[in-house]
Amino acid sequence: MAFSVSAGERRVECAPEMTLLQAFLRAGVWLPNSCNQGTCGTCKLQVVSGEVDHGASPADTLTEEERAAGLALACQARPRTDTEVSGLGDAARTTHALRDLTATVLAIEDVARDTRRILLGLAEPLAFEAGQYVELVVPGSGARRQYSLANTAEEDKVLELHVRRVPGGVATDGWLFGGLAVGDVVEAAGPLGDFHLPPEAEDDGGPMVLIGGGTGLAPLVGIARTALARHPDRGVLLYHGVRGTADLYDLDRFAEIAREYPSFRFVPVLSDEPDPAYRSGFPTDAFVEDVASGRGWSGWLCGPPPMVEAGVRAFKRRRMSPRHIHREKFTPASA
Structure with missing residues (x-):
């Protein structure tokens, strides 16, 4: 039996095996979401009426006090009755259907x-x-x-x-x-996930810095290439932080992007196994060394939580606007 879930004037059907988040996204209705494991809290919303099963919602992300106050994690909660929620942000916004x-x-x-x-x-x-x-x-x-x-x-x-x-x-x-x-x-x-560029009409073509730790590089490849295709002359600075040269990959690919877009720069940074051919240390520190001011820049971070948190501090240190800082934390499933 499917339940009806509504948010303002938006109403979707939620099958018994679906979470609230899945029901909205499958209907093409946008809902803030990031980890989908219950660890980040991005999809937290208010249950206005009805009853939900909180499933595997972690106690440190959704406390007992929050549950008692009617809050729920949309990526974990399943409705037990017809349900009304609030806290979707822009309720008129749509997304690619899950x-x-x-x-x-x-x-x-x-x-x-x-x-x-x-x-x-x-x-x-x-x-x-x-x-x-x-x-x-x-x-x-x-x-x-x-x-x-x-x-x-x-x-x-x-x-x-x-x-x-x-x-x-x-x-x-x-x-x-x-x-x-x-x-x-x-x-x-x-x-x-919500880790992506704004719509092209809202993209001013300003300079960007992207910092990826390990395979946190993956989404930054598509973001950087999309940003450059929109504005070929925009400055794009991409750092890849790894332990040693054995962890680097796609160097030829980034060299080709740099040949096509001279405003693009790729910077590998090695933390544990120095090599004279590359920068040593942490990519967030390298950014601080390279960029005197981040005003007017956007920042993109993807990787382990400590690296992402260090990146946020580095961007703010260089006066980047907080609303232009975007992050995606890679957390182990066991977390």
């Missing part, structure tokens, strides 16, 4: 230490924004894992994922670095 996907593995390439590029072919194009992600279903486990797309929106039939192996990981050791083979069929859902 949908189930069946993809075929077209290629698997080891590109760096414990890092793979996986290409997934779709029978039908997927509408998304550069920077968003898809959720893969791990066969035989029921687990779902999120992986950012390295694509631009025009590359909508072959999805590119960058995956780093997690020792003992159900999805990586147990599947993506284990038995996955070219030709396998993969079940997924997408697109998800």
Whole structure:
């Protein structure tokens, strides 16, 4: 039995197995969302009427006091009755509809230490924004894992994922670095996430800095290429922070982008294994060294939470407007 879920004048149907977030996104209704694991709190909303099951909502993201006050995490909560909610932000905003996907593995390439590029072919194009992600279903486990797309929106039939192996990981050791083979069929859902450029009409073409840690580089590739296609002369500074040269990849790809767009600069930064050919330290510190003022810039951060938090501090130190700071934290599923 499906329940009716409404927010103002927007009303959607929510099947029993769906969360509130899934119901809205599948109907093309925008709702703030980021991690979809209940760890970030981005999708927190107010339940005005009705009853919800909070599911696996973590107590440190949604406290008992907040639950008692009628708050819920849309990515975890499922309605038990017809429900009315508020707190969607711009209730008139739409988004690319979330949908189930069946993809075929077209290629698997080891590109760096414990890092793979996986290409997934779709029978039908997927509408998304550069920077968003898809959720893969791990066969035989029921687990779902999120992986950012390295694509631009025009590359909508072959999805590119960058995956780093997690020792003992159900999805990586147990599947993506284990038995996955070219030709396998993969079940997924997408697109998800709010980490993407504003609409082209709202993009002023101002300078950008993007900082990725490890495979946090993936969504920044699509964002940077989209930004440059819109405004070929805009300044785009992309830092990739890794431990050592064995973790670097796609250097030729970024060299080609720099040849096409002279205003683009790619800066690898090594934290643990110095090499005289590259910068040493942390990418957030390198930005502070390179840029005297971030006024008028936008900042994009993707990677482990400590790196993202350090990046926010670095951007603010250089007087970047907080509303122009965008972040996507990569958190282990166990978190």
